[in-house]
Amino acid sequence: MNTQTDFASLGLAEPLLRAVSETGYTAPTPIQAQAIPQVLKGGDLLAAAQTGTGKTAGFTLPILHRLLSSPMAARKPGRPRCLILTPTRELAAQVEESVRTYGKHTAIRSLVMFGGVNINPQINALRKPVDILVATPGRLLDHAQQKTVDLSGVEILVLDEADRMLDMGFIRDIRRILALLPKQRQNLLFSATFSDEIRELSKGVLNDAVEISVARRNTTSELVQQSVVMTEQAHKRDLISYIIRESGWHQVLVFTRTKHGANRLAEKLVKDGLSAAAIHGNKSQAARTRALAGFKDGKVAVLVATDIAARGIDIDQLPNVINFELPNVPEDYVHRIGRTGRAGSEGSALSLVDRSEIKFLNAIEKLIKKPIDRTTIDGWTPSMVQPDSHHSDRDDRPPRQARPGASARPDGARRNGRPGGSPAGRGSRPASSGDRREGAGSRGSRAPRSGAPRS
Missing domain, CATH: 3.40.50.300 (P-loop containing nucleotide triphosphate hydrolases)
Structure with missing residues (x-):
């Protein structure tokens, strides 16, 4: 990748570039530099990327751009245009927070849903138009069974951390969800590794996919x-x-x-x-x-x-x-x-x-x-x-x-x-007694950052 690459050169819309700039990031990570142009083209993608490589922004930014570029007048309540499946509640909340962070200067609406919390607020939220739905498989199927969500309008499907979803036994749920989606759609599959199981899954999901990998498999950072x-x-x-x-x-x-x-x-x-x-x-x-x-x-x-x-x-x-x-x-x-x-x-x-x-x-x-x-x-x-x-x-x-x-x-x-070698200072503060809105993700105090989005 050219070291001079910046986000503007990737062709992203101005409201998205403004949001990226406000986060303090200047240059895309390797996964972002490779994935963003491929997603913008509209084709399917199979990407190997470890946690911490910036893969979330690698798909949320171009998805936001694509949704901005197509008509939004036809959107309906409870009928998302993009579906992002994640294996855990925490990751779902993190991905949806990324969508909100980079889409804050747009009119695109997002919603996160997962189990372990009351389903009624999610049902109420689905009574309004939603563009991007981030969900765990089990809770999404609960909504599908209750007919509170309509997946017939999904234009883009993302399977995030697909290897972990297979490890957790979600393969049957994923297949049930795939059966509810339109045949014509863009598919993006992200996994930490390209195992045999992931290859097999990709055959049933992807069509003529571009394959990218940003690091040798199973390497550990020299840092x-x-x-x-x-x-x-x-x-x-x-x-x-x-x-x-x-x-x-x-x-x-x-x-x-x-x-x-x-x-x-x-x-x-x-x-x-x-x-x-x-x-x-x-x-x-x-x-x-x-x-x-x-x-x-x-x-x-x-x-x-x-x-x-x-x-x-x-x-x-x-x-x-x-x-x-x-x-x-x-x-x-x-x-x-x-x-x-x-x-x-x-x-x-x-x-x-x-x-x-x-x-x-x-x-x-x-x-x-x-x-x-x-x-x-x-x-x-x-x-x-x-x-x-x-x-x-x-x-x-x-x-x-x-x-x-x-x-x-x-x-x-x-x-x-x-x-172990940490020069950190002694002492720790008492645990927080406050609560955060369930499912909204959590924003900690941010140390100065350089480079590319790590979300």
């Missing part, structure tokens, strides 16, 4: 410092609390394998004086929105999440990610740590690994084609574990009992005398 600490599962909660408190980290995303594990860890961190919250599928949408908003604006220092709940967490300058447990699918490790080291900023990704997880660690290192540094935490010994901690992890423990172990600290594994 992310990755390290592993070997420890027992029973020691992990005390160890992670010690690391965060001693490092003074103020914005940390922690991944757990289970919903129960996320709750238990967040409770432990709060008990130890940290502002922490957990998000997962069993939390109400209001609680999830509130926790994510608090994390984005700095009121929640530690956000503990399961893989699925973390979809939609999109923060430009997130400094620290910790894997409380390794994922059993190595590609998920790449997705997890891809949430740090963005927009030219350095990040750290620390994994706590017990002996039963070695097979997962080996699979990850094979995937990313490099070993991950083993390190130790200065000042930490297992004797610091609280007396009741050994049995409190019983429900989260992997099948085999692990023994503690640690290898020598590699050069550069610690910077500024802190584990």
Whole structure:
């Protein structure tokens, strides 16, 4: 891509360029530079793009342009012209926020719908004209069954994070939705990887699609410092609390394998004086929105999440990610740590690994084609574990009992005398007590940004 490329050269309408300019972005990311012209042409698109590459703006901007360019007089209540399907509530809210951000100087109307909240406000909203509908598959089918939404006018279909939708078992729902759409339409499919399953899905959705990929498959950013600490599962909660408190980290995303594990860890961190919250599928949408908003604006220092709940967490300058447990699918490790080291900023990704997880660690290192540094935490010994901690992890423990172990600290594994290397200041603020409008997305305090939209 020419380094001098700017948004104006992509042919976007003036109201959209004005909105982009107001966000502070100047140049498109590689996915945007490739996807926007293809979408503007009206053809189908199959795109491989990891979280954090700017893919959302890569399709929302040209969709807005196309809708502006065609007649809007024929639009009807509850009959969207564009349908964007996402796997999770958080991602749906984030995408619809992107639509509103870039479409704010236009008359285009958008609506987001997902489960976990009262359906009646969505039904009321569908009584008005809507141009762009962002939805999760299950709730969209609820509306279709109640005949509160009419999908016969959809001109553009987007499947966002299609790989995750397949992982979550949405394939039957997607096929039911496809049957409700007009045959003639533009189709855009975005996925983190081009797996065999994605190829198979694309055959039934796309027609003569252009294929683009912005990064080699399953690569990790060179800006992310990755390290592993070997420890027992029973020691992990005390160890992670010690690391965060001693490092003074103020914005940390922690991944757990289970919903129960996320709750238990967040409770432990709060008990130890940290502002922490957990998000997962069993939390109400209001609680999830509130926790994510608090994390984005700095009121929640530690956000503990399961893989699925973390979809939609999109923060430009997130400094620290910790894997409380390794994922059993190595590609998920790449997705997890891809949430740090963005927009030219350095990040750290620390994994706590017990002996039963070695097979997962080996699979990850094979995937990313490099070993991950083993390190130790200065000042930490297992004797610091609280007396009741050994049995409190019983429900989260992997099948085999692990023994503690640690290898020598590699050069550069610690910077500024802190584990993992963040120079952040000590201390964290109390969690937010306010609430946000459900489904509206959350806007945190924004650090200065350069370059391209990351939404």
